[in-house]
Amino acid sequence: MAESVRVVCRCRPLNSRELALKSKICVQMDQQCAQVILEGDGPSKQFTFDGVYYMDATAEQIYNDIVYPLVENVIEGYNGTVFAYGQTGSGKTYSMQGDDSVPAQKGIIPRTFEHIFEATATTDNTKFLVHVSYLEIYNEEVRDLLGKDRTQKLEIKEHSEKGVYVAGLSMHVCHDFKACKELMKQGFENRHVGATLMNKDSSRSHSIFTVYVEAMLDTGSIRMGKLHLVDLAGSERQAKTGATGDRFKEATKINLSLSALGNVISALVDGKSRHIPYRDSKLTRLLQDSLGGNTKTIMVACISPSDNNYDETLSTLRCGSHHVCYYVCPQAVESITEQPGVEPRSFAYRARYANRAKNIKNKPKINEDPKDALLREYQQEIQRLKAMIQPDKTTTRDSQTLEMEHERLKAEFESALNELRMQYQSEQNSKAKLQEEYALLKEQYDRAAEAIENEKNIDTDEVHKRLQLLEKQFVGGEQANNEALKKERQRKMKDAEKKMQRLAGTISFSKWYISF
Template structure:
């Protein structure tokens, strides 16, 4: 299967106070050099540990700066070039997902680092004009809510467009001119997020959240023509999978946990369908989460998954489940491409075809070439392409209307 694989890394947090009080053994061994995570079964300590290999593995002494530098930086850099990117953290409740994604006063998370990265890239690139906008939503009990809207309790509908795909109707977008603007939006949204205490986590996220940054850019060429590109970055903080027996959830907490587990199960089913390839049907519609992540799993996006682990023997089953989940996700193939003005894509395709055919005429390329856009054999003569592409490019009246869709 062609395409770009979803990148998957694992990160194991230190023992928390609850696990120390239980005198729980450490059953996770991380080898950052080999990018492996080994899991020892507490009931069979003499048996060989289960071993998994990923694109990166980070132990208890790791810091988010290193994680971002290794795997976050290249993805966000691509967004600044016009690609779509998604970063999401997965794992049981209390495993450090929000710490990795959002961080704290002592250690900035992936999200604030991405803010800084984007605005640093924009400030140093004087060749383009930029427009940066952000939105922040949560999925709570299978309802989508705008965390930055005037009424953050209103449930929003998902719509689907043939070009821009699945989107949230009436979601508010906010222009950002500096890092502080993004930070303010994040702080405002976090105050509106649904959180609650469980036995496993005093500040457990009771919803999935997606902070999205759209980076639109315009560059003018030597002839005064404007060329547009658009990147989109989804920063996803998933609620944790959990067992009622461990969290002590009752009432509203139990209802929330049920919805959380159902949506995470739907996410697992989507991953399985994409990896197995046995069925043409991928069940994206089984939850709001999977619909919103549809393009991030098998679509036009560069995707990074961070699997958060507990080292404690008390969480063996949950940790094994997370590792298996992550191990399957790394086999998903996406098809990322630059989001740009259709006229620029068409011009570049024709120019590539001219280049290939010139090489053919010079005997430096095989007769059968591959069209960049269609990925099908082409047998176009150089004369025909020149007829399609005027010497000075397409005139304004010949060019398609500029439309950039974020997907």
């Protein structure tokens, strides 16, 4: 089923720097109609979103209103993306990470962890495998924030079945909230940060924390949801940040990648572009599926209320309105921007905006039986290990059979390798493609050969230990009889749905009103 991409706007309070400058507040919000009013020297400008959150709003409100349903969808097997964008110092990292010392201000990422493990615990007849990765894009280089060598530059690859992925990115299985939080903390401490005049702890890189939720139903079928939690580095103006040297180089790369993101969105909005420039930056390449693919996407526009940041806030709001207006299957669409000549709070402007936005759709689908599911590999290994320690040994193979199997496997590998060489020599494949396919082929061969070798040298104690280790990775059903917890999940879903319906009703009324 097609559905809209959703964009919300969050305005933080004035910070100490803005208070010292005696800044005036130039942002107002109408929460009932989800509108932002930006007031400057000229006519006020107005923007409509899927939700607006003023200075007193908490991270808990934002999560429950708009992120909670998305995470439920990820657990069902959908892909999801939540990302925060805005100028430097606007509260993006705070929105994503939050403040653990204030319960209501715990960020989107830690709330997601709690939510996922609460959901898996209350689901019966299903086993889950949860694993995570954490990367940053620093100066247009991809680095693994949880890897052994954090200086290693990773390559972005594309596979016919896996889609766009980062080769060599480490994956970490988590079986509880604590493990996820520890990995987030570890990776966060490895991010590139630096002081500027706008923000003493400014993120100098884009980061993507990805949670994979694989579920095996009692029927044996597998579903795999994937959630990207993205904290973008902020757009910067050198005159304000005082960036020089490395800071200036970082700012240049940040602004170029954000410009590429804007170009992708503009191409999708335009509907006439045959080419969408995903490859213009590492950021847009990695978010390709989130911007026009099989993903439910939420964007959090973070803004400052200070008149000192008027231009940057206007830029973010314009970007947000463009974000709302794009199609997965693009058609001709008018670009939505603010209309200075229209009375800011008029029904006319509200209706015109909503009328355009309601037709903007994505086409996410449940990912059923993915071939690259880690859970499937674990299940197959568990079955093989159990067969190896059967008392009667009827399901195990003797050494001669195993040797024949090894020779057959080796012959198949060499045959496939020769075919790859022939394709390269006849220029059917590029060198890069050949190397990628060889690496995948070698990985499959090594894994199968290792399994055969292990079967030759069965150590019952080691097999039992490996079995226990694998089975401990699965979660699910620990709180299956906790009816109170189940009802709380249902209540949160219903509350979020009611809020969306109320907002849709307000916009519909606005459209009806202006027709008279």
